[in-house]
Amino acid sequence: MLIRLRTSRLSLLAALVLLAAQSGTAVAQSTVYRCPGPPVLYTDALSAKEAQDKGCRSIEGTPITVLQAPPRARPNASAPPAGAGDAARGSGEGRIDPNQQKSRDGERRRVLEAELREAEDRLASLQREYAGGAAERRGDERNYQKYLDRMAELKASIVRQETDVQALKREISKLP
Numbered sequence: 001m002l003i004r005l006r007t008s009r010l011s012l013l014a015a016l017v018l019l020a021a022q023s024g025t026a027v028a029q030s031t032v033y034r035c036p037g038p039p040v041l042y043t044d045a046l047s048a049k050e051a052q053d054k055g056c057r058s059i060e061g062t063p064i065t066v067l068q069a070p071p072r073a074r075p076n077a078s079a080p081p082a083g084a085g086d087a088a089r090g091s092g093e094g095r096i097d098p099n100q101q102k103s104r105d106g107e108r109r110r111v112l113e114a115e116l117r118e119a120e121d122r123l124a125s126l127q128r129e130y131a132g133g134a135a136e137r138r139g140d141e142r143n144y145q146k147y148l149d150r151m152a153e154l155k156a157s158i159v160r161q162e163t164d165v166q167a168l169k170r171e172i173s174k175l176p
Helices: 002-027 048-054 085-089 098-133 144-174
Strands: 033-035 041-043
Touching: 033 048, 098 144
Parallel strands: none
Antiparallel strands: 033 041
């Protein structure tokens, strides 16, 4: 299987090289130049004389890296259109109504406290199962290494849950 795979890779590579050699004559008829300036310009529309006059250099044989442009931010479909923001907020200064902000803060506090209770329950469950590193071996852990692996996994899970609990407590303490 490995020999066939190498052979097929070699034949594919050879075919690509031949194809590139044949098509290269049609593509390589124009020289691409890199011209300096605030916006660096890559062009093949210059003659050698024009390129030399503008200070452009040929990039023949130079490796080129093409980077994809970052995605553009999409406008939020649920946001009010521009200019309607002041009316939607209820004031000309772009502030949120204090009562609305209090209800948002209260809802956030309720959600964070519910998450905290769940995280603390998971932590307590993991600690019971870990039993201070002396948990009982299960039937599928005849191999001692499996038991050790499970204990290491439990300990890592406990550390993650403790970190989550601390982070949730910090978030709740930041709320007004």
